Amino acid sequence: MNAAKRREIFRRFHEDNPNPTTELAYSSPFELLIAVILSAQATDVGVNKATAKLFPVANTPEAILALGLDGLCEYIKTIGLYPSKAKNVIETCRLLIERHQGQVPEDREALEALPGVGRKTANVVLNTVFRQYAMAVDTHIFRVSNRTRIAPGRNVLEVERKLVKxxxxxxxxxxxxxxxxxxxxxxxxxxxxxGSCRIEDLCEYKHKTSDD
Incomplete structure (x- = not known):
């Protein structure tokens, strides 16, 4: 795929949706961090249902620590892998207080040092909250990048680097x-x-479908 095609693809995306954002519900950097940790192998809809009950009660590191592990589990038990996620969230809250005065750090190394925070989660926070040029590649982005040929790659990191480039x-x-x-x-x-795709004429997928 050439540069002209890529530019037109993103021009259309921008035209159709000038101010896109995550579908995770949040009102602070901390809330987004917790929501993204919880969203691993889970849907945004499922996470939002849980955090709609959790965040009014506890939406700071101190408040979640006060809930304790069992208390937190009660709020997030509808989310897949919730026992391990709860442990990561509790430990992340503790480290945020100990190392960052309870604030979400704005750099990748500090974010990735938090339990449950990998490169993808760090990129989501850096991009969405702090508006840094970071590219979080999930299964959707990996698929779209390869299928359309916008940024084909054998693994997530390769796709991320190509997209940034x-x-x-x-x-x-x-x-x-x-x-x-x-x-x-x-x-x-x-x-x-x-058949309903805005960029069908620019996409280089070889096995295009109809909407029948």
């Missing part, structure tokens, strides 16, 4: 959200909705 700079801050939404609702895993 190939996405026009003016669109890079929001590209993460556009690609996730495109993969979630249009370029679906089992059967992409090519």
């Amino acid at each position: 190939f996405v026009p700079r003016q669109y890079l801050l929001d590209a993460h959200h556009w690609l996730i939404l495109h993969g979630r609702y249009v370029c679906k895993a089992r059967k992409p909705l090519c």
Whole structure:
């Protein structure tokens, strides 16, 4: 795929959705961090249902620590892998207080030092909250990047690096959200909705489908 095609793809994404954002519900950097930790192998809808009950009661590191492990589990037990996620959240809260005065750090190394926070989670927080040029590659973005040939790669890191290199700079801050939404609702895993796709004429997928 050439640079002109990529530019037009993201121009259309921007035209259709000028201010994209995550579908996770949050009102502070800390809330987003916790929501992203909880969202691993879970849906945003499922996480939002749990945090809608949790955050009004506890939305700071101190408040979640006060709940304790068992108390936190009661709020997030509908989310997959909740026992291990609860342990990570509790430990993350403790470290945020000990190392960062209860604030979410703005650099990758400090974020990735927190339990349950890998490169993807750190990128989501850095990009969404702190508006840094970071590209979080989840299963949707990995699929869309390879299928369309926007940024083909054998693994998540390769796709991330290619996206950062190939996405026009003016669109890079929001590209993460556009690609996730495109993969979630249009370029679906089992059967992409090519006939309804805004970028069908630019996409280089060889096995395009109809919407029948």
